[in-house]
Structures are given as structure tokens and as C-alpha cells.
Amino acid sequence: SQQGEEDPQALSIQEGENATMNCSYKTSINNLQWYRQNSGRGLVHLILIRSNEREKHSGRLRVTLDTSKKSSSLLITASRAADTASYFCATAPSGGYQKVTFGTGTKLQVIP
Amino acid sequence: DGGITQSPKYLFRKEGQNVTLSCEQNLNHDAMYWYRQDPGQGLRLIYYSQIVNDFQKGDIAEGYSVSREKKESFPLTVTSAQKNPTAFYLCASNPGGTSGRGDNEQFFGPGTRLTVL
Numbered sequence: 732s733q734q735g736e737e738d739p740q741a742l743s744i745q746e747g748e749n750a751t752m753n754c755s756y757k758t759s760i761n762n763l764q765w766y767r768q769n770s771g772r773g774l775v776h777l778i779l780i781r782s783n784e785r786e787k788h789s790g791r792l793r794v795t796l797d798t799s800k801k802s803s804s805l806l807i808t809a810s811r812a813a814d815t816a817s818y819f820c821a822t823a824p825s826g827g828y829q830k831v832t833f834g835t836g837t838k839l840q841v842i843p
Numbered sequence: 844d845g846g847i848t849q850s851p852k853y854l855f856r857k858e859g860q861n862v863t864l865s866c867e868q869n870l871n872h873d874a875m876y877w878y879r880q881d882p883g884q885g886l887r888l889i890y891y892s893q894i895v896n897d898f899q900k901g902d903i904a905e906g907y908s909v910s911r912e913k914k915e916s917f918p919l920t921v922t923s924a925q926k927n928p929t930a931f932y933l934c935a936s937n938p939g940g941t942s943g944r945g946d947n948e949q950f951f952g953p954g955t956r957l958t959v960l
Binding site: 735762764766771772773774775776779819821823830831832833834835836 | 847931
């Protein structure tokens with residue numbers, strides 16, 4: 732079964748707006764990762780946040796992690812048309828270090 | 844260029860045939876993975892290998908087989924026992940393997956789209 736569930740399933744925004752995607756998971760984790768997938772392509776790793784971290788930034792990306800609520804959010808600021816893609820969270824469980832479980836993804840459309 | 848290659852990009856199979864999907868990496872990574880992605884869905888783990896000559900079943904291994912004879916290569920065979928093989932197949936790797944070194948960030952290939960005719 733899927734460990735992570737993203738919300739919303741789909742999101743459509745205007746260029747320049749911020750996009751926020753959420754991920755909830757069920758069991759204790761070692762870390763949580765966010766990936767991006769352009770249509771028909773492989774996934775690209777965006778950012779990893781460890782279980783003892785609460786917030787992480789990378790360029791226009793901001794990720795938060797709340798282990799008490801078993802949830803994470805990905806914020807993309809000042810979105811661009813090129814950000815149009817599907818975004819997936821993936822969790823690495825405590826003790827199952829080499830195995831990550833992917834969520835169902837959020838499909839983001841940025842309208843120019 | 845370092846990276847992961849998958850071939851072919853598109854593959855068509857007749858019912859009852861076995862087909863093998865290729866995955867090669869030159870990143871010197873110990874761990875390699877095969878995922879299946881259905882339309883509008885997330886990724887489901889088929890098999891993974893943490894080191895040469897060793898592999899484990901993932902969540903949906905039935906109807907699939909793998910081998911890991913070389914560090915660089917992790918081919919996936921979709922057998923006739925897989926009843927619904929039409930999907931997008933993704934191969935990935937990460938450095939860690941059994942050493943546990945580094946984080947388990949995954950590097951993905953471009954994928955193979957398999958269609959059963």
C-alpha cells in the first residue's frame with residue numbers, strides 16, 4: 732500500500748503564484764523526499780528532509796516536516812510555466828533504510 | 844556523462860511472451876530498483892537489489908524476475924505470468940546499498956513504456 736498520500740491530487744495556478752502541496756504518511760520515517768516528474772519521463776530528486784529537521788530550503792522550494800502529524804508540505808514560490816509537472820513525496824521508513832515508498836502525486840499546472 | 848539508461852523507450856509485447864527491460868548505470872551505485880507506474884498513479888516497487896548477486900522482492904513482484912550479475916546492470920523480465928503488464932517501468936539507483944552510506948536519494952532512468960498487444 733502507498734505510504735504517502737499527496738493533497739491535492741491536481742492543482743492549477745497562474746504563473747507567479749505560489750504552489751503548496753501536502754503529503755501525509757503513516758509510519759515512522761528516517762527521511763522524506765520530494766521528486767518531480769515531467770510527463771512521460773523519469774523522476775528527478777528535488778529535496779530531502781530528515782526526521783530531525785523541520786524545514787529546508789532549496790532555491791524556490793521550501794519543505795516542512797511535522798513528524799507529530801506525520802505530514803510534510805512542499806512550497807514552490809513564484810511559480811513558472813516550466814514547473815508544470817507531477818510532484819511526489821517518498822518516505823524512507825525507520826529501519827528500512829534502503830527502501831522508499833512513493834505517494835500518488837500532485838499534478839501541478841502553471842498557466843502562463 | 845554519468846547516469847542511468849533504460850532501453851528500449853517503447854516496447855510492445857504479445858500476450859504470452861516474456862520481455863526483458865534493460866537498466867544500466869555508471870554511477871557506481873550499489874543499490875538498484877525497479878518500479879511500475881500506472882496512469883495517474885504513484886510508483887510501486889517491483890524488485891530491489893542492495894548489492895551484486897542479491898535482490899529482494901518489492902510490493903508487486905509476482906510475474907516479474909530480475910538478476911544482478913554486475914554492479915552496473917539490473918535487467919527486469921516481465922513474464923507471461925504477469926497478467927496486466929501494460930505500464931511505465933522506471934529503474935532507479937542510489938549509492939547506499941548495504942553500506943548504508945549517504946541518504947537514499949534515488950536517481951531515475953528515463954523509463955520504458957511497455958504495451959501488451
